[in-house]
Amino acid sequence: MAAGSCLPEDMIRETLLRLPVQSLLRFQAVCKRWLALITSSNFILAHCKHRPKHSIMLTNTWFGENYGISMLEADATGKLDHRNLPSSPMNNAVNCRGIGSSNGLLCVYVKxxxxxxxxxxxxxxxxxxxxxxxxxxxxxxxxxxGFGFVPEINDYKLLIVDDASFEGHLNLRAVVYTLSTDSWKEVEGVTVSRSYLGPRISVVVQGIWYDLIFREEENIVQGTSREPQKVPSILRFDMANDVFSKIEDGLPYDNACGRNMNLMEYKELLAMGVYRDEVTTFELEIWTLMKNENCWTKLFLCRPLPKIMTMMPLGFLNDKEIILSDYSTELLYDILQLYDPSTQKSSVVSTWKSLYTSKLIITWKAWFQWMRLVIKLCADVFLTWKGSSRRS
Incomplete structure (x- = not known):
């Protein structure tokens, strides 16, 4: 009797959907029917949605021989999982950084x-x-x-933006890598007058890349010219159609905010952290942009928080607690905190010696489309890379 033939197809599928990646790798060898099911595009997408487990990931990048990452699991109690980066792509590396993640796949930039x-x-x-x-x-x-999954085309893309600004004008060029075709192409860039890119991390949400840009405007108070106002807008890139555009109206900010804002993701929506420095406290608002991109809604008001000038919201842990990072100039440490808006309490979960340290939030799901490519590469039966240099 063929393996699994006594079980209904839907029961087999539902059982396999609940298994981790390592188990599914082994179960592909059970029979041809299981192999076809596990490697089908419908199963891949269903498995990604079925395992919404998140991890906080910190990427450590420093000069020397030790290049690696450390992850703090969502259900852990402060224990970090350390992993070394693959050695072959790190040969002759001067520096590196994680530049994006999607469904358990990490994209790394190596200088x-x-x-x-x-x-x-x-x-x-x-x-x-x-x-x-x-x-x-x-x-x-x-x-x-920008790196992420693009649901509209069922593919993964990497966006690289080059800033060739001149005379105070933002002038961006861009190239895009598409995973399914293993190809690069140059796309039409964008020029914005009297503007510059913000210092924070960009974000990809549901196949759309977002980044903050700022336009300087005259600031005259009672006839006296002051430091120019920094008016924010959001630059967006549709990764399905490779087109830049802008979101300018309705952003939740005031003149006092200046550059104290950054972007993140919340429940597959674009979110923005707007934070203000008061005399003795630090106040943080979290807003989300509705899917039609016409309206911002305030989710949380976090206060009071300790007044730490470098505090920055990185994202959400299980869509509940806000992940905050701040830098201690006295200790030369990055401090990672979790803030619960329902109780308005925060707790320190990790401290890091932050010389050459960057932070990234990774969604830890079983990303089977990439795993499928890796399996085919290892088996050398279903897929052949173009050129021997692709092998890992």
Whole structure:
């Protein structure tokens, strides 16, 4: 009797959907029917949605031999999971940083002496894939990045933005990598007058890349010219259609905020943290942009918080607690805190020696579309990379 033939198909599927990546890797060898089910696109997408487990991930990047990441699991009690980055793409590396993650797949930027590299790393399987930047596209100096799954086209894309600003005008060029075709292409950039990119981290939400830009305007009070006002807007890039646009109206800010705002994701919506420095306290508002992008809604008002000038909201833990990061100038440490809006209490969960440290929130799901590519690569039966340099 064939393996699993005595069980209904829907029961097998529902059982497999609840299993971790490592188990499904083994179960592909049970029979051809299970292999076809586990590697089908419908199962891949269903499994991603079925396992919404999140981790906080901190990426440590420093000079020397030790390049790695550390993760704090959502259900952990402060214990960190340390992992070394794959060694082969890190050869001759000067520095590196995690530039985005989606469904358990991490995209890493590696700066080398004479060039830069990018690679994708599947945390579930430990496999990686080098993304060779084509010389024909010319020299790009990355200013900001975007990486994520694009539901509209059922694919993953990497956006690299080069800032070639001139005379106070923001002038952005961009290239896009598409995973399914293993290809790069240059896309039409955007120029914005009297503007500049914000210092915070950009975010990809449901296939749309967002980043803050600021426009300087005259600030005259009672006939006296003061420091120019910094008026924010949001630059967006539709990763399905490779088109830039802007969101300018209705942003939740006031003139006192200046640059004290940053973007994040909340329940598949774009969210914005707007924080204000009072005399003795720190106040944080969290807003979300509705899917039609016409209205902002205030979710939380977090106060009072300790007055720490460098505090920054990074995202949400299980869509409940706000992840806050702040830097201690006295201790030279990054401090990671969780803030619960329902109780208005915060707790320190980790401290980091922050020399060359960057922070990134990763969604820890079993990302089977990439795992599927890795399996095919290892088996060398279903898929062949273009060129031996693709092998990992």
């Amino acid at each position: 080398k002496t004479h060039n830069v590299d990018y690679f994708l790393w599947n945390l579930a399987t430990g496999k990686h894939r080098l993304l060779l930047f084509p010389p024909a596209l010319g020299n790009y100096t990355p200013r900001t990045f």
